[in-house]
Amino acid sequence: MNGSAIAASGLRKSYKDKTVLDGVDLDVRAGTIFALLGPNGAGKTTTVNVLTTLLTPDAGKAVVAGHDVSTEARAVRAAIGVTGQFASVDNLLTGEENLLMMADLLHLPKAEGRRITARLLGRFELTEAAGKLAASYSGGMRRKLDLAMTLVGNPQIIFLDEPTTGLDPRSRRTMWQIIRELVADGTTIFLTTQYLEEADELADRIAVLDRGRLVAEGTAGELKRRVPGSHIRLRFTDRHGLDVAARVLPGSTRDDEELTLRVPGDGGVRSLRALLDRLDAQSVEVEELSVHTPDLDDVFLALTGHGNLTGHENSGGHENPDGHDNEEVGAR
Template sequence: MIIEATGVEKAYGATTVLDGVDLAVREGTVCALLGPNGAGKTTMVRILSTLIRADAGEIRVAGHDVRREPAAVRGVISLTGQYAAVDEEQTGRENLVMVGRLMHLGRAAARRRAGELLERFDLTDAADRRVRTYSGGMRRRLDLGMSLVATPRVIFLDEPTTGLDPTSRETMWDAVSELVRGGTTILLTTQYLEEADRLADRIVLLDGGRVAASGTADSLKAQVGGSRLDLHFDRRSELDRAAALLPGVVDVERLVLGVASDGSAAHLRRVLDDLADAGVDVARADGHRPTLDDVFRAVTAASPSARAGVPA
């Protein structure tokens, strides 16, 4: 395990942000941290990357104690935060060369590394333009490139694709996959469940400052159950009556009741017949296999932010 954390705690005054979090990440893999707003994801990343100190717990990154050896930890990690940390008045190439010189690369080596990263992130054509002319996706790719100048063993990505268009997001996903194939370890926080499903070898779901669930995407989906039948209603009153008759997950905003199903037509007919006999009108019924969204809703069902359907 290249990241090992046990019993991590952090509070700000009377507000507990992390309450005994355990985390283990195998080298050369992607671990995704999911959870509702305020679950403690960004705080955990900031602790692991030595930006803030935990109140309690044991934490090691690449064998180094985060509390006692912060300089050693910083020597093997890189952090890409929620906002691109680039100099808008410099060109893309100048930003990369600057970081190379700060990392004590020689002038020629810094320019060579900058050229490699510009090509990797499809920025060669824009290399000598000022960054203030870049799109949001281009800035994000440059930001990730800057974090790779020194080829770190561990990269922390805190919501790296928030606000990007689908094409830019795909480019970032490809870059992350390429890094992992090369042996780099990625700890990722994300608002996009699809992103975690596609990239992560392991997912850790935080809720209320604690680990609510962890495992592979497939194992987490299996915990939710088999197929699910989503019943859509036109009125809240119909949803409430259906929920009183059938056990399931209620989505008030979407007026949907999700019930466990074996995926058969017979089960669908039986559910619709039972509701019709009770005088409940169903607008539409959809069947599908469990997704990470189902996992998120099921595991954090007691969280107000989860009921609002806002993963972060």
């Protein structure tokens, strides 16, 4: 795979006259976190379903863990884990029983299944709740149990579909830490999320999908630099300082009521030093300085015309216009 855990080229998928994927290319490096962002109906779930062998593409090729998803589906499923948008735990079983059930489904020896179950309960801080029914678990506990069940088979690649949806901030950050630990151990994470902050916090690379096409890809920093709007905000102690600064810093925008000046700039050390040197030469004192750069919200708006990713991709569980269900089947 030349270091690629997932490699896809020209993926296409249509339903009747609706094109859901329109030539998607992906290259996810092994041992990294890759985030796929997109507005509702962009094709994120369809992409994941193709990569996890749940759907067959109409055209194009995808190789996951070194295996072709169309011709080597069984080998792909043996190498991956899938955690869906909603926790797939059995409420009538305890946390421990859910994990042991997964071990049985994977045909692990009994002793190995018990050993793995005990290790995962400890890793996800579920040991004390191991004997309680999953129905009694909080949302955060259920999400942790769901991910723990995915790890029973020790997958090389894990697909996480909105793993922190509905969690409180503390549970979300706990899940982030678990994801980082998985990657530190060598696991590859393919993440879809509705939280731009989550992608910014976790992902090594981010791709933005819109109307079935990738419209941008790069690190969070690279994507932010594609969007204009970086500026330096200066606040002055009096009107005289503001007047002089506005004169020596062409292209700036002033606010006389706030005594502030907005100066276009990338906020880099060199440009900041040059700006302050020009003000010092005029004996202008700056009371307050702050650097403002676009965030992923700005990037998302600029690339797709949508302000944010709030809401689920498809609240009814269907992205596809003909009602094809997007539930995960087969591999977890």
